[in-house]
Amino acid sequence: MQGITELTIALTKGRLAGRTMELLGRAGYTCEEMADKHSRKLIFRNEEQKLNFFLAKGPDVPTYVEYGAADLGVVGSDVVLEENRRVYEVLDLGFGRCRMCVAGPPEARELLDSGAMLRVATKYPEIARDYFYHRRQQTVELIKLNGSVELGPIVGLSDVIVDIVETGSTLKENGLLVLEDVCDLSARMIVNQVSMQLKARRIREVIGGLREQLEAEGRK
């Protein structure tokens, strides 16, 4: 093989993509095509560094990476846990930090502690199931919602919710509070298993570069 190996990177649409490109930029990997806001391209290329980027919805990023459509992906660890794909999770990028929590009205605490049957509304049924079944050993009824999960306890659909909490202000405004922490979350870099072996040198170089950059920034 001549020259450098080509890499394709799947990014999570939205804020995470922006933060990822900033970090990659500081580590010396750039993509000018992507900075062009008017572009209608789906794949962005850096010819010189042989890098391809594309944007995808969060839950799809691990799918692209698992099937090898992308060598690398950047996505929240909530998605990695929920999707449970066969990918390598190699780096904690440190941004996008938040928590996965059980939240509900204050009176739900008693219900939660009593071990009684609960109704749980969530966008993350796998994470919620794992938490209640395997860590709390509690039987619950899970209700999958696709957004505005906070509504669940307010309108009486569920007793509690399992959701991402950043500042907690949405919860507070709606009379809910964090009852328990499930886990900490942040942006992760994931790698396709095959790429990790076949494009080892290039991928190690990118991961190594990012790790050094993160460590250098962490020391400041």
Add this chain to the structure above:
Amino acid sequence: MTPVQIKTTQHGRQLDLLHTPVGLRDCVGAEMAQKQTILGRIGDKMRLYGYEQLETPTIEFFDVFSNEVGTTPSRELYKFFDKEGNTLVLRPDFTPSVARVASRYFRGETAPLRFCYRGSAFYNHASDLQGKLRETTQIGAELMNEPSVHADAEMIALLIESLLSTGLQEFRISIGNAEYFRGLCREADLSAEDEAELRDAISRRNYFAAEDLLKSRGYDRSVRDKFLSFADFLENGQELGRLLESAGSERTREALERLISLDGVLREYGVADHVNYDLSLLSKYNYYTGVIFKAYTYGTGEPVAAGGRYDRLLSFFGMNAPAVGAMIAVDPLMEALRRQKIEVSVPEEAQTVSYQAGDDASFRTSLRQAASLRAQGKAAVLIPDAQSEQQEGTACRE
């Protein structure tokens, strides 16, 4: 024959019967011909290495694949009962079956035993939407009664030659040693639960989860570093020597030495260019006790082959014999060949010999012609002339 495209509007309700359940599929036409070619070529390699083909039942007792054997988790098995109430499963993997056969028919045998197999394996995957097959075609080989590094090398060389015979060129066999990880766990005195959790984290290359786990259990820096430093994989066998100096116990040292001598034998075979070493390579099968390996190539997200040494599996069936095996997953291999645009040559299509329908003399001539083609080893089909057009017409309508 090329399969006919279905015109969906013609069929109405019966159409529901035409597709297969999720994760199961038909294999017809050119694809089937290619599959046969691939199985044939790999089978030939195994035969040339002296492996005897055998067949085991698709359905086995559940206990053959139980938790103690260390294969597929129970919930991923297709299970059902026979009339006596025994739990039966569709085999998820051939190795325990072959081990059972060896223990049943060759107990007491001390000479090396070489077996190969091909067939379907079944997994009951939890989610429907992950695009994974529930019935996969596997072809593999097992070498029993041979504890030496030469057996490990033979298996890996056979695997490499088999993959090359299909036309695949760019692939890599990553080799690890299950004993190395176990050795490190013993050095650190990890509990069984922690070991399982750590195995899961490291097999996903999730090193910060591994570090968090070790930190939360109160292991000190030196232990953590040992687990996390072996994470980086190695370009070649020479780098293994470097690790020997820091090996903390007999077990990890032996694991490394085994890989170093394996590299030497693979060089003798002339296949060392296709391998690299990766000590964090762990298998979901717990029965592996030594060298383990996986083959990776472009165009498919999963390994195209896997295998390893399983010195204690046979004892589960009452025969105490070391063994090593390899399995090629034919479905991802074919996907990789297709994506890499590697042509798999298939036998040429049958020649058409036509005769005048209703004309006995014409039939006799054509029959003789077809028979002589077949005698020369060429495929021939007899087709009545008057009907040949009509037939094409009905094929579409049916």
